Amino acid sequence: MAAYFRPTTLEEALAVRAAQPVTVLAGGTDVYPIRANKVGWGDMHRDDVLDISAIAELKEIEQTADRLRFGALTTWSQMRRADLPEAFAGYQAASRDVGGVQVQNRGTLVGNICTASPAGDGIPCLLSLDAEIELASARGRRTVPIQDFITGYRQTVCGHDELVTAILIPRPPAGAVGDFLKLGARRYLVISIAMVAAVIAADDTGVIHHASVAVGACSEVAKRLHDLEAALLGQPLASAPDLIEHAHFAALKPIGDLRASGHYRDSAARDLVRDLFVRLSAEPKRRAA
């Protein structure tokens, strides 16, 4: 029978993590459904359980002058309700559409990236915000940029003795506005066919001086579209929807699966980016979701 550990300090948790293979449990919204499905994330019948949900120091959202720090237990509901800069509007929009209210009350932002599904809604948002992931082990702490944290299909660099302790996001540039769009067969309770997150900042004359755009579910790991970002810099925000070219999407390698064909995803990704730019370039009043 599996042992169950519920430490109240990070130090104790790291000692347990280093001592044996464990299924790490936070909100649990990906771990429990495996009882009815194939083993994907962990096996509570075989592995011991390390429940980190009682570690108070992992629950906080901290805002300082230069960055924001989301503790590993920050839930989608906390994210949705937090008072954050406008660049986070996309991440907050994604938080409203993950699962349903009851899942948002339990599921965590960090669990979403540790599951590392190609269709994880939080991942393009984090890419667009230049997030870094903080990991801790008995050996010490390190931070890894989000694009290096996820290495492949459900693969991350998190070591067997490590726990993710926080998401770190540098304070976005002045005037930066974020947005997020996803496409699914229905709006709710579906896995995304494709999604896009962007953070764009324009100066007083409407000229773009910061652009980050990321697409998810169209490659093994969500990707930033650096060529598209470069094409946007120095251009008027109003022209953004017209600056999109097919070549900007070369980094994506969409596959066909039961939800959509690769060809469909390829064209859906372009349409989603265009729709998102139209929203971002509209008057703020009309952009309100």
Place this chain on the structure above:
Amino acid sequence: MPKVSMTVNGQAVSADVEARTLLVDFIREQLRLTGTHVGCDTSQCGACVVHVDGRALKSCTTLAAQCEGASVTTIEGLAKGDDLHPMQEAFRENHGLQCGFCTPGMIMSAVDMVKRHGGKLDEQTIRHELEGNLCRCTGYHNIVKAIAAGSEAMTSSGRVAAE
């Protein structure tokens, strides 16, 4: 086996449970409170929604051991003796159920919804918020009407305390 202690519908309960015991199994098998249903076992259908420390969650997505020290409310905890909770009454009045299997979860989600929105619920909000609850009879039309009516009844009876 871990020992868990929690308050369920105002009563202190305590038991030794296997670590992997889900909250819904603890409630149904150990406490014999079978009003909380298991529909899909994959956190989609919402028949198992209960309140833990004032927040709605799916009890098939929570270990009993994770609720150590928590205050849990199930569908059985809403009525006061023979007096139905206004939301239960509204479901009865508006025929907000057909087979009834999803009803406990619908009502628990509805009460949580009203508490969070302070009793101001329009149809669009209700439909959006019901995304985590499925009715296989597809009786949503009357469920939405029932929640709107229950929301008004909860407000006028002073049972809405915003977070």
